[in-house]
Amino acid sequence: MTYLADVGTLARKDLLLELRARDTVPAMLLFVVSTLVVFNFALPAGASAEAAYGLLWGALVFTAILGLTRAFAAEREQRVLDGLVLAPCDRSAIWFGKGIAVVAFLALAEVVALPAFALFFEPVSWELVAAVALASVGFAAVGTLLAAMAAASRARELLLPLLFLPLVIPIVVGGVGASIGDDPGRYLGFLALYDLIFAILSWASFEYVVTE
Amino acid sequence: MIAARGLGRSFGAKHVLRDLDLDVAERDLLLVTGPNGSGKSTLLALCAGLLVPTQGELEVKADRSRIGYLAHEPLVYRELTALENLDLYGRLYRVPERRERIGMLLERYGLWEARRDRVAAFSRGMQQRLALCRALLHEPDLLLLDEPFAGLDEEGAELLDAELGALAGTRTLVLATHDPARVASLATGRLALA
Numbered sequence: 001m002t003y004l005a006d007v008g009t010l011a012r013k014d015l016l017l018e019l020r021a022r023d024t025v026p027a028m029l030l031f032v033v034s035t036l037v038v039f040n041f042a043l044p045a046g047a048s049a050e051a052a053y054g055l056l057w058g059a060l061v062f063t064a065i066l067g068l069t070r071a072f073a074a075e076r077e078q079r080v081l082d083g084l085v086l087a088p089c090d091r092s093a094i095w096f097g098k099g100i101a102v103v104a105f106l107a108l109a110e111v112v113a114l115p116a117f118a119l120f121f122e123p124v125s126w127e128l129v130a131a132v133a134l135a136s137v138g139f140a141a142v143g144t145l146l147a148a149m150a151a152a153s154r155a156r157e158l159l160l161p162l163l164f165l166p167l168v169i170p171i172v173v174g175g176v177g178a179s180i181g182d183d184p185g186r187y188l189g190f191l192a193l194y195d196l197i198f199a200i201l202s203w204a205s206f207e208y209v210v211t212e
Numbered sequence: 213m214i215a216a217r218g219l220g221r222s223f224g225a226k227h228v229l230r231d232l233d234l235d236v237a238e239r240d241l242l243l244v245t246g247p248n249g250s251g252k253s254t255l256l257a258l259c260a261g262l263l264v265p266t267q268g269e270l271e272v273k274a275d276r277s278r279i280g281y282l283a284h285e286p287l288v289y290r291e292l293t294a295l296e297n298l299d300l301y302g303r304l305y306r307v308p309e310r311r312e313r314i315g316m317l318l319e320r321y322g323l324w325e326a327r328r329d330r331v332a333a334f335s336r337g338m339q340q341r342l343a344l345c346r347a348l349l350h351e352p353d354l355l356l357l358d359e360p361f362a363g364l365d366e367e368g369a370e371l372l373d374a375e376l377g378a379l380a381g382t383r384t385l386v387l388a389t390h391d392p393a394r395v396a397s398l399a400t401g402r403l404a405l406a
Binding site (some may be wrong): 077 | 303
């Protein structure tokens, strides 16, 4: 219970910081909508639905990167991460709390992105919604760990996409498969399994990332 | 409380601390002096557990929850208020009677009126006062203070003098400073880093 209370405290802090600064979610919203508009004009008339779904997943991945680049910005600016690391709570609670905030930011971006996708391209199915929800958890689980690693590096803007993109290829495969495949349940199961495995790995390794 | 044998720390090829032997007993006040780059902040970060020695051994007989650490930066969020920052740390450190303790510290350090202001609007001195509140919030057994007088005006410095006077002899303190004369009378030991 204490662990969950710490997670709640840290997640609440991240949501409050975004509510005050408003420097991540508006950028994500603008980016995902702009990308879909660009894709709308870039995709030739009569292009297949498969191509449109592929572009949606591309837009979601890059929107996630945009959000994750800012995930530890507040901690980096004043070395607040040192203060959190010194606190007696389990250090994985920092990852968990930040991950919840990242999922919330992604969810807000997707609430705008999916209707925009339906407007410009194809109707949104429940399979797509479920795949996007599961993908968000995966993006947050892996991305929060990598964002913490990148935050300690001088080349953080380069490092995060370089580490993140290869690791989320399975999410894109699962997401596109669930969106256009004949057996979406299988792909949704795959996404859930990915989330579970990478959430456990990230949760267990976060302490080693934020300490020497 | 702190024992170091042959302690060293390097960053890449640069040796910041080398072959340091150190013993700090409970309720001692160790004054750490030395020029810029001599390793004062590194030593405190090692004692806090933020850095790992690259040479020798370091034993700190205090749990993480019992260490108070004042760094160069205040380690608080600029977009949160003083009250919100202290409440966050109070929750994470499970400070009993958190609200009363926070109120008392804010009052003592002259930040009560500014408690609902965002830290981004604070002057350097106010940020340092808040950082002191954060470091003292959980009444630590071991207090690591890196340049605690930095940025404080005379009133703030006098408040800190009084705080250190009250803490000396009841807690273990390691204090790095460029102004050793200010706390020399309280010190039980002195470490001059070159």
